[in-house]
Amino acid sequence: xxxxxxxxxxxxxxxxxxxxxxxIVSSPQGRFSEGASIxxxxxxxxxxxxxxxxxxxxxxxxxxHIHLGLFGRIRKQKLPLAEPKSSVRIRLIGKKHxxxxxxxxxxxxxxxxxxxxxxxxxxxxxxxxxxxxxFAFEKISRSKAPIGRLIMDQSxxxxxxxxxxxxxxxxxxxxxxxxxxxxxxQAFDRIWGDARALLAIGVERNAIVTVFDEQxxxxxxxxxxxxxxxxxxxxxxxxxxxxxxxxxxxxVCETCQPIET
DNA sequence: TTGATTGTTACCGG
DNA sequence: TCCGGTAACAATCA
Numbered sequence: 050x051x052x053x054x055x056x057x058x059x060x061x062x063x064x065x066x067x068x069x070x071x072x073i074v075s076s077p078q079g080r081f082s083e084g085a086s087i088x089x090x091x092x093x094x095x096x097x098x099x100x101x102x103x104x105x106x107x108x109x110x111x112x113x114h115i116h117l118g119l120f121g122r123i124r125k126q127k128l129p130l131a132e133p134k135s136s137v138r139i140r141l142i143g144k145k146h147x148x149x150x151x152x153x154x155x156x157x158x159x160x161x162x163x164x165x166x167x168x169x170x171x172x173x174x175x176x177x178x179x180x181x182x183x184f185a186f187e188k189i190s191r192s193k194a195p196i197g198r199l200i201m202d203q204s205x206x207x208x209x210x211x212x213x214x215x216x217x218x219x220x221x222x223x224x225x226x227x228x229x230x231x232x233x234x235q236a237f238d239r240i241w242g243d244a245r246a247l248l249a250i251g252v253e254r255n256a257i258v259t260v261f262d263e264q265x266x267x268x269x270x271x272x273x274x275x276x277x278x279x280x281x282x283x284x285x286x287x288x289x290x291x292x293x294x295x296x297x298x299x300x301v302c303e304t305c306q307p308i309e310t
Numbered sequence: 311t312t313g314a315t316t317g318t319t320a321c322c323g324g
Numbered sequence: 325t326c327c328g329g330t331a332a333c334a335a336t337c338a
Binding site for chain 1: 327328329330333334335336
């Protein structure tokens with residue numbers, strides 16, 4: 050679930066239901082009691098996403114920092130209260146809604162300095178209007194690491210996860226094993242633009258959708274991916290190669306995505 | 311019970 | 325210094 054679009058969607062949604070409200074913040078399992086007590090009964094001023102990091106800002110200058118990792122989930126419900134699942138780490142309650150944060154890898158309270166440090170170490174987020182893509186291109190064009198690794202490196206550019214990685218590179222006909230330094234400005238611009246467009250659609254539809262043929266448009270659903278988890282290329286029908294980049298499965302059509310060096 | 315999974319970081323060796 | 329590999333952590337489902 051958690052690629053960048055999930056977090057941005059949550060930020061927009063939670064800002065809508067929580068901003069300017071005094072929140073009840075609790076730690077049902079008691080595993081985040083100190084943090085919860087700092088934030089409890091404070092007014093939420095903003096909810097923002099930076100890459101896959103979610104920040105709830107409060108008027109007392111403290112910020113709740115959430116990262117869902119691979120397994121974390123966010124569950125929003127309308128009041129009245131329901132019993133939290135046993136894996137709920139922190140629960141936020143506003144006037145009409147509650148949000149449970151389930152199994153995050155990061156759940157902590159940051160001060161202003163901590164927030165600055167966090168934002169400083171995250172690369173430009175493809176979904177943020179204030180992102181500077183030049184920073185990412187600069188890093189990519191100086192690296193000999195494969196582009197498939199670089200675009201998913203959140204300190205290079207933020208937001209892309211394992212599914213979008215294979216999908217974007219296939220759509221842009223770029224081989225994931227192409228070294229960063231072999232990626233020209235135009236190729237990078239295509240990657241950045243496609244990432245931004247796809248993740249924005251992901252935010253809207255609350256799903257990873259990278260296929261836009263007539264059939265799926267008419268029906269409103271259909272195949273969601275072009276290449277991820279597939280055995281044959283939808284374009285040339287050839288066999289798709291499956292391998293790993295930094296321990297994560299990657300899919301490539303050697304015919305449609307020729308490698309450049 | 312085992313394995314797989316839309317993620318990240320600390321640590322270590324080359 | 326930089327790069328790649330490995331372990332650790334998280335929750336759920338088939």
